[in-house]
Amino acid sequence: MTFAQPKMTARDVSVFYGPKQAVKSVTIDVPTDEVTAFIGPSGCGKSTFLRTLNRMNDTIPAARVEGQIALDGEDIYSAGMDVVQLRARVGMVFQKPNPFPKSIFENVAYGPRIHGLARHKSDLEAIVQRSLKRAGLWDEVKDRLSDSGTALSGGQQQRLCIARAIAVDPEVILMDEPCSALDPIATARIEELIAELRGNYAIVIVTHNMQQAARVSQRTAFFHLGQLVEYDATDTIFTAPKEARTKDYITGRYG
Amino acid sequence: MSSTLVAGAPAIGAEPAARAPTDWRTDAMRGRIRRRYAAERRFRLLGLAAVTLSCGFLLVLLASMLSSGLGGFQRTDVRLSIDFPALNLPVTRGQLRGSGADLALAGAGLQGAVGRAAVQAFGEGGDRYIADRAWLTVRDAVLADPGLLTRRTAIDVPASSGIDAAARGAGRADDEAVVARLEGLRLLSTAINWDFFTRADATDPGAVGIWGALKGSLLTMAVTLLVAFPVGVLSAIYLEEYAGRNRWTDLIEVSINNLAAVPSIIFGLLGLAVFLNTLHLPRSAPLVGGLTLALMIMPVIVIAGRNAIKAVPPSIRDAAFGIGASRIQVVFHHVLPLALPGILTGTIIGMARALGETAPLLMIGMRAFIASPPGGLADPATVLPVQIFLWSDEVSRGFVEKTSAAIIVLLAFLLAMNAAAIYLRNKFETRW
Ligand SMILES: Nc1ncnc2c1ncn2[C@@H]1O[C@H](COP(=O)(O)OP(=O)(O)OP(=O)(O)O)[C@@H](O)[C@H]1O
Ligand SMILES: [Mg+2]
Numbered sequence: 246m247t248f249a250q251p252k253m254t255a256r257d258v259s260v261f262y263g264p265k266q267a268v269k270s271v272t273i274d275v276p277t278d279e280v281t282a283f284i285g286p287s288g289c290g291k292s293t294f295l296r297t298l299n300r301m302n303d304t305i306p307a308a309r310v311e312g313q314i315a316l317d318g319e320d321i322y323s324a325g326m327d328v329v330q331l332r333a334r335v336g337m338v339f340q341k342p343n344p345f346p347k348s349i350f351e352n353v354a355y356g357p358r359i360h361g362l363a364r365h366k367s368d369l370e371a372i373v374q375r376s377l378k379r380a381g382l383w384d385e386v387k388d389r390l391s392d393s394g395t396a397l398s399g400g401q402q403q404r405l406c407i408a409r410a411i412a413v414d415p416e417v418i419l420m421d422e423p424c425s426a427l428d429p430i431a432t433a434r435i436e437e438l439i440a441e442l443r444g445n446y447a448i449v450i451v452t453h454n455m456q457q458a459a460r461v462s463q464r465t466a467f468f469h470l471g472q473l474v475e476y477d478a479t480d481t482i483f484t485a486p487k488e489a490r491t492k493d494y495i496t497g498r499y500g
Numbered sequence: 501m502s503s504t505l506v507a508g509a510p511a512i513g514a515e516p517a518a519r520a521p522t523d524w525r526t527d528a529m530r531g532r533i534r535r536r537y538a539a540e541r542r543f544r545l546l547g548l549a550a551v552t553l554s555c556g557f558l559l560v561l562l563a564s565m566l567s568s569g570l571g572g573f574q575r576t577d578v579r580l581s582i583d584f585p586a587l588n589l590p591v592t593r594g595q596l597r598g599s600g601a602d603l604a605l606a607g608a609g610l611q612g613a614v615g616r617a618a619v620q621a622f623g624e625g626g627d628r629y630i631a632d633r634a635w636l637t638v639r640d641a642v643l644a645d646p647g648l649l650t651r652r653t654a655i656d657v658p659a660s661s662g663i664d665a666a667a668r669g670a671g672r673a674d675d676e677a678v679v680a681r682l683e684g685l686r687l688l689s690t691a692i693n694w695d696f697f698t699r700a701d702a703t704d705p706g707a708v709g710i711w712g713a714l715k716g717s718l719l720t721m722a723v724t725l726l727v728a729f730p731v732g733v734l735s736a737i738y739l740e741e742y743a744g745r746n747r748w749t750d751l752i753e754v755s756i757n758n759l760a761a762v763p764s765i766i767f768g769l770l771g772l773a774v775f776l777n778t779l780h781l782p783r784s785a786p787l788v789g790g791l792t793l794a795l796m797i798m799p800v801i802v803i804a805g806r807n808a809i810k811a812v813p814p815s816i817r818d819a820a821f822g823i824g825a826s827r828i829q830v831v832f833h834h835v836l837p838l839a840l841p842g843i844l845t846g847t848i849i850g851m852a853r854a855l856g857e858t859a860p861l862l863m864i865g866m867r868a869f870i871a872s873p874p875g876g877l878a879d880p881a882t883v884l885p886v887q888i889f890l891w892s893d894e895v896s897r898g899f900v901e902k903t904s905a906a907i908i909v910l911l912a913f914l915l916a917m918n919a920a921a922i923y924l925r926n927k928f929e930t931r932w
Contacts, residue, residue, distance in 0.1 A: 333824035
């Protein structure tokens with residue numbers, strides 16, 4: 246399915262780990278200002294495909310990507326594309342919260358600092374405060390910004406990681422099962438956060454939780470065995486899927 | 501239920517028996533618990549014994565070194581009374597002012613005069629009771645107070661090595677007799693041998709000092725650290741973070757692992773061939789010694805560094821890459837700080853090994869008799885372990901204590917180095 250103004254487009258994207266093909270010829274458009282959910286059984290290539298969108302696969306020596314992926318119409322795998330800038334524009338939140346073993350302030354300030362986004366210390370402080378507020382963490386940590394980021398609870402750490410990702414003001418945020426290590430309350434908090442962030446960023450979220458996909462996303466893509474089986478409005482996928490495989494998965498036949 | 505789900509189940513009819521609750525109170529169970537506790541206890545005792553044994557060895561080593569080496573830091577002084585007016589030294593008061601004073605005293609024959617004073621004080625052969633360098637002590641006393649030249653005075657001067665040994669109960673019979681006589685006159689005393697910390701090697705055990713070898717070791721270690729640490733760490737970073745995995749990096753890895761196990765004397769031969777014969781660097785110099793030892797410990801640092809870098813959680817790397825850090829930023833902002841404690845541990849081990857190394861340094865000529873401390877990296881020098889080796893080879897009894905004293909200095913150096921490294925490591929230790 247395609248849109249008039251997609252934020253990112255993938256055309257015939259295949260990913261190989263050595264001789265093994267993990268993603269098979271996926272074509273998909275990621276809309277601006279909406280949340281897209283990737284669902285599918287374990288090992289079907291969701292994470293692998295997600296990581297092609299900001300070229301995190303470059304860090305895995307065995308991985309090889311074929312096909313075309315564009316951000317605002319610009320091929321991100323072309324020779325002229327700077328990976329560092331690309332990853333600032335397409336941020337990522339990982340499955341396991343992974344704050345740096347540095348202070349809370351440093352965690353958030355690190356991105357803006359290396360990208361030269363703040364001219365003065367006061368700018369940097371403003372960015373940190375704004376990002377933590379957006380990530381809904383400010384009230385909990387405003388009095389202990391110099392404490393270690395790793396001393397926070399799991400849910401707080403994950404929100405810190407989200408604050409860290411949005412501090413560099415990305416256009417797209419990729420989230421790979423951001424709630425799988427969290428309890429229901431922390432999960433609800435993150436889902437709220439995603440709803441608040443929607444509209445400012447294009448968000449792609451990988452999830453195993455059908456209810457979560459239904460709650461937070463407007464579009465849902467179902468992957469199976471490396472293929473994109475079906476991609477449609479979330480309502481349609483969950484109420485009237487066209488493909489039998491999608492229906493089987495959603496109703497819990499396998500996965 | 502579909503038939504496929506029970507495909508692997510036992511044939512129909514072989515109903516599993518009702519589950520009998522496990523009886524945890526049978527004798528067999530109790531016996532098992534007893535044996536488990538006994539095994540735990542045995543293991544604890546074994547561990548305790550091992551720790552006690554190794555600590556015991558350490559204590560025995562320390563105690564024996566201290567008991568035999570502490571004397572090396574002391575010297576025996578003889579109180580020598582000198583009648584300066586009677587000696588009639590041809591020096592004027594004016595000559596004793598200013599910088600030429602020590603030359604003037606030497607030129608006036610102070611050395612011979614002190615010998616004569618000793619004969620006068622102790623009788624025939626009395627000049628053999630005091631050390632050859634005793635006149636230097638007299639000279640320094642006169643320089644400090646020129647008024648001494650006008651009167652009769654008594655100065656504590658170092659005893660000769662024969663008297664010194666006899667005073668410690670390890671001398672020849674005739675010296676022992678002299679000591680007994682001097683002691684009866686209350687002329688003997690012991691003092692801390694500060695000269696030991698300021699002088700270098702000498703032929704007379706009473707006159708030797710450790711400073712020459714200590715400074716040689718300091719300079720050599722500085723060269724080793726400055727070369728091996730950056731090169732080793734950079735190699736480790738390159739191999740872990742930049743080089744892909746292929747036949748060449750595998751080959752390099754195997755070579756480095758083997759290099760770490762090569763006997764040290766081989767590195768001495770390598771240093772001899774490369775630094776002396778090819779590059780014509782100065783023989784016996786801390787520069788060459790340091791470079792040779794750097795070659796030796798570099799593999800240790802590379803291996804420790806690679807392991808430390810490998811142990812940094814990949815999630816930290818992902819996090820940094822994920823917000824657009826470049827590779828070099830990932831390495832220097834995140835990986836290296838977390839790997840530093842491990843790298844420092846490897847460096848401590850390597851440096852401790854280098855500090856105690858003798859064989860490779862013998863190959864590059866650091867075993868010469870060097871009577872003055874090195875002035876710089878290119879001056880002939882020796883190092884502590886080589887000095888210990890040389891002194892332990894001396895026949896003169898006075899060197900036995902000096903050898904132990906040098907070992908104490910070497911151990912103190914080692915402890916200081918390790919303490920510094922552990923301090924640094926704790927400073928950089930971060931939890932994640
Ligand atoms: N670094 C890697 N090297 C080799 N194969 C990999 C690597 N990462 C993933 N794969 C393989 O690629 C396939 C897709 O993996 P991927 O992690 O994308 O699945 P996923 O859909 O995210 O699964 P999950 O829901 O369990 O996270 C799997 O078969 C996996 O074994
Ligand atoms: Mg995954």
